[in-house]
Every structure is written in structure tokens, then in C-alpha cells.
Amino acid sequence: MHRLKKRIHDRKELENIELAHESRDVRKFYRHVNKKRKGFAPESSMCKDENGELLTDKQGVLRRWNRHFRQLLCTDQHSGAEPARSQDRHELCEPPTVGEVGRALSRLKNNKAAGDDSISAEMIKAGGDELVAR
Template sequence: MKSKKLQMLTIPNFFYSLLKKVYGSVSSKVAPLRSKDGTELLTNPKDIVGRWKEHFDELLSRPTEVDLSFLDNIPERPIKHLIAEVPNLVEIKAAIRKLNTGKDLGMDGLGAEIYEYGGDHICAMLT
């Protein structure tokens, strides 16, 4: 009998219908919000959303007070040529061998297996 009850609870619709019977139906209520000057209480959802939009527009659209001319005075660092060079075919193959297969996709949306099994064709495209 207990296993039958537990099995019934695994059915999502049955479980949620029981919750609805116990707690009642869920009603989403929007909390009222005061107008910008504080004189009016906004209860209409469109007015509330409009007030939040106005608030964040003012908050995020402020003009900057930072003087960016200091960026011109930062000394330029020399380029590290080892990093600036395009990797050769041997380096690319070595990097592909170090990739872990069976992991999540990379930032490019491709798994390590694509590079591993792509062979010389993929390596040539990466040079």
C-alpha cells in the first residue's frame, strides 16, 4: 500500500494536484509600488512595470564623471612575440592530444572528439 502511494507521488500531475488541494490554487499577486514622487500608489501591473523601467533607466543612464584621458598616459607594453605567433602544425597536434574527451563542449560548441578524429584536415584548418 505504501509503495502504491509513493508510486502515485512520482506522477507529476498527481503530485501537483495534491499540493493544489492542500494549499489552494496559486495566485500571482503584484506588490503595489509608489510613484516617483511618492504621492500615488501604483497597483496596475503596467504602471508598476513602467515605474521600474523608469527607475532603471535613470539608474543606468547616468553620464560618466570619470575622466578617461588617463588612458593615454598608460605606457604601452612590448608584444610577446612567442604568444603573437600563429601555432604551427606540430603544436596544434600536441594541443589536440592533450584535450580531454568525454567532457562538456568547448566555448566554440565543439567537443574534443571532433578535433581528435578530424585528423590532419582539422589541424590544417586551425593553422
């Protein structure tokens, strides 16, 4: 019974791949192909604590990551390099020219995730020359 259901599921997946290929939907096609090719990969929810002991329970793992990032981000130690002063940063480089901005915008790839500001590449490109001039 299980094998029959697996075969039916596999056939449906192959039909979806063929349909995406025939309709020339490249993104959907490769998404299905890669999903099929890579198969199922279980994720591990374990880590080691400071003493090397294996933590398997979810709360213990979360507490360990919390401690790790607190140690990493909340240290009073200074790294050897000092950040550049704001005066120095202005002297290091000139603002980009309109041509450089236009070339950079034309090289942006479509269908990529938006940044922290939630502005996608398509929206930036749609701004046209008015956006480049700013």
C-alpha cells in the first residue's frame, strides 16, 4: 500500500515537472527538479554546550544559542581595529555618478528576495531615470 502511494506521488511530481517545462516556467521547473534531486534532508536540532555535552531537548538548545550569542555580541573587549571616523569616510570615496548608479541598477537580478527595506529589484528598476537621478 505504501509503495503504491509513493509511486502515485512520484508520478504526480513528474507530471508537475513536465507541465512546468512545457509551459516554459523555468523557476517552477527547477524548483521541482531540485526538490526531487536533493530528496528529503532531515534537520538536526541538537548542539553541544560549553563542556562538550550534547543537548537534545529544544529548550536546552535554545538556551545554549542564547548564551552563545550573548557572549558573542555583548563583549566589552575591543577588536583590534577601530572603525573609520565619519570625517575619514567622506574623504575616502566620492559619491557615485549617475552613470554608475544606472549601470548598477541595470545589473540587478529579478525574482530575488527584497532587502530589509522590502523594496524588490523590480520596484527599483521601475523607478527609471528619475530614481537614477536621485
